[in-house]
Amino acid sequence: MKRYILSACLLMTVAAGLAFAGTHEQVQLLSAFGPEPSTAAFKEFNAAFTGDWQQYGQTFTNLQTTLFGKIFLYVITLLPAALLLHFIAIGAKSFSHTGKEILFFNAFCRFIHWLAALFFTLLVITGLMVVFGKYLGGGALVSMGRSIHIVSALIFSGTAVIMLLIWIKDMLPMPHDIAWLFIMGGYLSKQKKPVPAGKFNAGQKMWFWVATAGGGVMAVTGYILFTFQYPTDTLRLSAIIHSFLGAGLIGFFIIHLYMSLFAIKGSIKSMITGYKPEEEVRILHSKYKG
Amino acid sequence: MARVKFLCDVDRCIDCGGCVVACKEGHHIPVGVNRRRVITINQGKPGEKSMSVSCMHCADAPCIAVCPVDAIYQREDGIVLVSKKTCIGCGYCFMACPFGAPQFPSDKVFGARGAMDKCTFCAGGPADTFSEEEKNLYGQNRIAEGKVPLCAGMCATKALMAGDADQVSKIYSERVFKRGSGSNAWGWDKAYNKK
Numbered sequence: 001m002k003r004y005i006l007s008a009c010l011l012m013t014v015a016a017g018l019a020f021a022g023t024h025e026q027v028q029l030l031s032a033f034g035p036e037p038s039t040a041a042f043k044e045f046n047a048a049f050t051g052d053w054q055q056y057g058q059t060f061t062n063l064q065t066t067l068f069g070k071i072f073l074y075v076i077t078l079l080p081a082a083l084l085l086h087f088i089a090i091g092a093k094s095f096s097h098t099g100k101e102i103l104f105f106n107a108f109c110r111f112i113h114w115l116a117a118l119f120f121t122l123l124v125i126t127g128l129m130v131v132f133g134k135y136l137g138g139g140a141l142v143s144m145g146r147s148i149h150i151v152s153a154l155i156f157s158g159t160a161v162i163m164l165l166i167w168i169k170d171m172l173p174m175p176h177d178i179a180w181l182f183i184m185g186g187y188l189s190k191q192k193k194p195v196p197a198g199k200f201n202a203g204q205k206m207w208f209w210v211a212t213a214g215g216g217v218m219a220v221t222g223y224i225l226f227t228f229q230y231p232t233d234t235l236r237l238s239a240i241i242h243s244f245l246g247a248g249l250i251g252f253f254i255i256h257l258y259m260s261l262f263a264i265k266g267s268i269k270s271m272i273t274g275y276k277p278e279e280e281v282r283i284l285h286s287k288y289k290g
Numbered sequence: 291m292a293r294v295k296f297l298c299d300v301d302r303c304i305d306c307g308g309c310v311v312a313c314k315e316g317h318h319i320p321v322g323v324n325r326r327r328v329i330t331i332n333q334g335k336p337g338e339k340s341m342s343v344s345c346m347h348c349a350d351a352p353c354i355a356v357c358p359v360d361a362i363y364q365r366e367d368g369i370v371l372v373s374k375k376t377c378i379g380c381g382y383c384f385m386a387c388p389f390g391a392p393q394f395p396s397d398k399v400f401g402a403r404g405a406m407d408k409c410t411f412c413a414g415g416p417a418d419t420f421s422e423e424e425k426n427l428y429g430q431n432r433i434a435e436g437k438v439p440l441c442a443g444m445c446a447t448k449a450l451m452a453g454d455a456d457q458v459s460k461i462y463s464e465r466v467f468k469r470g471s472g473s474n475a476w477g478w479d480k481a482y483n484k485k
Contacts, residue, residue: 041300041339044331049343050388057352061386064356130358130380138359138376146378147402228381228394228403236385 056236063240071247072131079251083258090190094265095283101275104199109166110274116159120211122152124250131243150226157219164212170199171209176287177202186284187263194286201284203259207252214245221245293349293368294411295455296442297462298342301469302449305330305340309441309450313344313409316440317429323393325409326441342441342450344409345370345391353383353392361406368455369411374427377405411452412439 050057105113129136129145136142176196185203186195195201200208221238224230230238260268264284270276281288305328313319313326326344347370354362354370361376362383372383372392383406384392394403414431417424424431432439442452451458 041331041337045300045329045339045341048329048331049390053388057386057388061352061356064382064386130378133359133378134357136359138361138378142359143378146380150402225381226402228384232385232390235381239382239385 052233056233060236060240068243075247075251079254087262092263092265095277095280097266097277100278102278102281103274104270104276105274110271112159112162113271116163119152119156122148124253127246153222160212160215171205192283195284197285198287207256210252214249218245293455294453295458297451297458299449300339300341302447303340303342304447308444308446309342312440312444320395323395323407343389346389347411352386356382356386369413371410371415372406373416374405379403379405
């Protein structure tokens with residue numbers, strides 16, 4: 001009896017072995033003859049080391065060498081120059097601050113806005129420090145900028161989520177936003193004609209979505225770039241997106257600064273006290289209801 | 291001095307890892323940083339080949355082009371070096387490099403990347419030659435001592451060569467010639483009366 005069991009076991013082992021061998025690819029004995037051409041091996045090594053370098057590696061290298069620095073330079077020089085021209089040609093809009101004032105931003109909104117503003121400003125400054133690091137000599141100073149960039153990003157991400165929640169209803173696109181865009185919000189004329197806009201105009205809505213949704217993309221790509229634990233092509237794509245979108249965000253940031261500080265006289269007070277003068281609301285936010 | 295180059299002869303490399311160990315040990319490289327790696331293709335199959343790769347010290351190096359703080363520079367003899375005191379660890383050089391040469395120790399707070407580390411061709415760094423600072427930041431300076439890089443010096447099969455580009459390519463072409471190609475191919479002397 002023992003012998004039968006043993007032989008049955010042996011048979012099964014052999015059968016299992018054969019089945020296992022059958023699933024594996026056959027070793028090509030013929031290819032063992034004669035040396036493999038080195039060029040075939042080189043191709044495989046290239047795949048292992050350089051991968052898709054020609055696709056994203058070269059793209060990233062070219063963009064970083066020729067384009068990104070220029071884009072950031074133009075955004076922080078040409079854009080303020082254009083806004084200065086606007087200030088000289090059209091000038092600031094001013095509204096009477098003596099009449100009735102309307103509550104626009106409650107205390108919580110203002111607090112979140114200024115928290116986000118503080119860390120967004122830090123993000124812009126430290127981001128530019130990395131982009132123009134060679135003029136600062138690199139080293140400890142720019143390294144510190146990079147560290148501040150990472151910490152600020154963490155805090156700004158939190159405030160961006162809260163801003164998204166408290167303002168999303170007022171920031172949804174409306175048909176009258178197209179009309180606002182056609183007349184550029186009335187900023188190209190000196191007249192005080194009512195402009196089609198609700199609580200927020202189309203420009204503010206664009207800035208809001210770039211800062212929150214775009215900020216989300218910046219956070220994800222930034223996280224990938226910080227941890228570095230991703231395929232090299234993912235890192236390259238993230239760096240490309242982070243740079244392009246970063247330049248766009250800085251552009252909107254500069255326009256936002258110009259609008260609140262210079263284009264409408266005293267408009268920054270609405271984010272400090274929470275109140276806007278009635279005349280300003282009637283003209284610039286004509287469709288706003290309580 | 292002429293330009294220096296690395297050459298790994300894939301028909302000689304046997305994946306012993308001697309170059310990697312020599313480099314790590316000789317320069318006291320931290321764990322997780324590999325200035326030199328050996329990879330093998332077709333492992334265990336006919337046509338298995340191995341290749342040892344570090345920084346290739348490229349002409350027109352992409353890492354130098356993309357560095358936002360100009361931390362990387364090239365010497366007259368072609369050796370590409372990084373100044374660790376200037377580097378901010380952004381990682382752009384890694385993304386630009388076709389060989390995966392730039393390495394980053396994650397030894398800072400929250401696992402942040404430190405300054406980039408890569409093969410120096412055993413030529414130290416921008417710090418004073420033979421200074422303690424150079425040794426701590428960049429490792430040995432064997433080029434200044436008149437020696438070949440550790441990896442190539444250690445290579446048992448002499449697959450990895452490092453040195454003057456003309457000399458390296460001369461040795462390699464002699465090897466290729468002896469192995470058999472062209473008129474020196476096996477059997478040609480008898481079959482075609484060619485030597």
